[in-house]
Amino acid sequence: MAIQDTPRSKKILTFMVVLFLGMIALTIMAIYLFQERMISFKCKQRMQVLGDALLLYAEENDGMIPVDMEMFKRRNFTGRNYIWQCPFVDRDHSKVSSWDADFIFIQNIPNLNVMNEDDKKSQILFYCKPTNHIKKQNFYYADGHIETKALKEE
Numbered sequence: 001m002a003i004q005d006t007p008r009s010k011k012i013l014t015f016m017v018v019l020f021l022g023m024i025a026l027t028i029m030a031i032y033l034f035q036e037r038m039i040s041f042k043c044k045q046r047m048q049v050l051g052d053a054l055l056l057y058a059e060e061n062d063g064m065i066p067v068d069m070e071m072f073k074r075r076n077f078t079g080r081n082y083i084w085q086c087p088f089v090d091r092d093h094s095k096v097s098s099w100d101a102d103f104i105f106i107q108n109i110p111n112l113n114v115m116n117e118d119d120k121k122s123q124i125l126f127y128c129k130p131t132n133h134i135k136k137q138n139f140y141y142a143d144g145h146i147e148t149k150a151l152k153e154e
C-alpha cells in the first residue's frame with residue numbers, strides 16, 4: 001500500500017529531512033574541529049622543540065636568549081626548517097627553502113637567570129602568528145610551557 005499524501009506524513013518527512021541535514025552539519029563540524037585540534041597539537045609539538053632548544057641555548061649562555069635568530073636556526077635546525085613553520089599554513093614543505101618562520105619571537109627578552117619562576121611563567125618567548133590558526137593561538141613561555149588561547153574577535 002502506498003504512503004498516503006497526508007499533512008501528517010508530510011510533517012514527518014520534513015522532520016526527517018531536517019534531522020538528516022542537521023546530523024550531516026554536526027558531523028562536518030565535528031570533523032572540522034577535530035582536524036583543527038590535531039593541527040594545533042602538531043603546531044605545539046614544533047613549538048616545544050624550538051622552545052626547548054632556545055631554553056637550552058639560554059642555559060649554556062648565561063641566561064641569554066639568542067639575539068641573532070637566523071644564526072640560531074641555521075646552527076640548530078639545518079634540514080629541519082619545517083620546524084619553523086606552523087602546520088596550519090598549507091604549503092609544500094619539500095619546496096620550502098627559506099627560513100621564514102611562522103612564529104613571532106619576542107624581542108629584548110630579559111636575561112632568564114635574573115627572572116624568578118613567576119616572571120618566567122608569564123614571559124612569552126614566541127607565539128604562532130594569529131593568522132595561522134582558525135580559532136586559537138599557541139604561546140610558548142619562558143618556563144617551557146605552552147598555552148593555547150582563543151583568538152580575540154575583531
Ligand SMILES: [Zn+2]
Nearest residue numbers: 043086128132
Ligand atoms: Zn601554529
